[in-house]
Each structure stands twice: as C-alpha cells, then as structure tokens.
Amino acid sequence: MRPRIGITSWHHEEGGERWEYVPEPYSRATAQAGGLPLILPTIHVGAAFKPAPTLDELLDAVDGLLFTGGEDIHPSFYGEPIEERCGRIDQDRDHFELELAQAALDRQIPIVGICRGIQLLNVVLGGSLYQDLSYRPGTLPYHHSSREKRYTLIHKVNLQPESHLAKVFGRSAFDVTSTHHQLLKDVAPPLKAVAFSDDGVVEGVEAENYPFLLAVQWHPERMIRKHPEQLALFQALIQAASSRRERRGPSGSY
Secondary structure, eight states: OOOEEEEEOEEEEETTEEEEEOOHHHHHHHHHTTOEEEEEOOOOTTOSSSSOOOHHHHHHTOSEEEEOOOSBOOGGGGTOOOOTTOOOBOHHHHHHHHHHHHHHHHHTOOEEEETHHHHHHHHHTTOOEESSGGGSTTOOGGGBOOGGGTTSOOEEEEEOTTSHHHHHHTSSEEEEOOBOSOEESSOOTTEEEEEEETTOOEEEEEETTSSSEEEESSOHHHHTTTOGGGGHHHHHHHHHHHHHHHHHTTTTOO
16 A cells, blocks of 8 residues: 655635645645655644544554645744744644644654745744745845746755755755745754755755654755656655555554
8 A cells, every 4th residue: 555645735715715725746746656645634733623633643644744835834933023024824724734743753754844844844843934035144036936937947956965865866956946935044953954055045954863854945846747856755755654654564553
C-alpha cells in the first residue's frame, strides 16, 4: 500500500460557506511520487462542532505530512505585533497547523514544508519571520512575483553541497518559482539553513537531529511538469514515510 501523506488544507469563504481545499499540484505531486494524498481538514482543538477528530486520530491515519503554502502566520505566535505590511491571516488554520506540527514532531513523523510550510515549521520550533520582504534590508523584490508568473522560474537558489536537501535534488543550484512576501528571520535552533537565494534569503532548511524534516520556500509542486527533478523532494518524503510505515507494521503501531 502507498504511504499515506496528510496534506494541510486552505480556507475559502463564499456565500456564507467556508470551504476546505488544496491546490491540485500538491496532491498531484504526492501521488506522482508514489504516495497516497490525504487532504486534512483544518479542525483545531476547541472547534465549534463536536466531536472533532483529535490530532492523535489524524496522525494515526498518516505516514508523513506535507505543510502547504497559503496565508501569513499571525505574528503573535512568534512574539510580535501585526505590522502594516503583514498580509491575510487565518488564525483557525494557524492554531490547527501549529498544534498538528508539534504533535507530528513529537511522534517523529516525516515532514516536508513548502512556502508557508517552511515558515510554520520555523515558528513552531521557536524561530521568527519577516512580515514582509521590505522589512529585511537588501532583499530583492523578485521573491514576490505576480500570480500570473507563479509557474515561471524567477531566481536562483544555492544549496550547501553537503546538505540533505542537495543530496535529495542531486545538485547544489537551480532556478525556482517564487511567490512569497514573508520570509524566515531568526532560524529556529533545531533547524539548519542550507539553501539561499543570491540576496541571502533562507530558501531551505533541514533538521539534523530528526529522522526526516525538509522545508523549502519555493514551490516545487508547480515546477514538476517542466522541471521533473523537483519531484525528488516528494519522492524523498514518500521514501521516509514508507520506512516509517514498515516499522509501524500492519497494526499501525511500533
């Protein structure tokens, strides 16, 4: 059986209804890499409807996690007030994903973070963010490319040659897409910054003392059709999730 990969979802409100959804490239890339994509509803502790699935129940159902892109994380979670250029915030999603990430880390579940995902993992582990590109001196504006260019390669990323991330991709530099306006400021102590843009923005991190945690600021899921080497990040997650599934055995426990 394919390893089950939980993919965090987004909210969209229209006509008095709130939808939970995931952009297709995330689930498509997960399936193409050999995983079974399972979209996780954004159900936080204390949800208005009862009984809500617990974090333990959700994590029992997956072998790995993919934290997707999306809105800005509320600055209160890293000890700052909201600044003028902070963007749209979804606090329900923040609460759920921060709790989910911490519970997954406690279980040592394989994790990949993309865009917002790298930011969320940095925050949950004790790091902080720049609330806008303009707040970091020397940051070039190309990071926040237009929605029309979301599939266009915008800038170069350099990976430390001995990093796990470089070994996954089999190279130490390539061009990437870029559609973010926030970025990592203080990198959380459990994480190591291993990929950077030419202007010094952190583009990738990994956890050295954790079975498998990789996170990137660009969007590999959007690049796969024209740049299939980007599938390697998803394949690495699937491999780590498969190994964990084998250790768990048919009963789902160790």
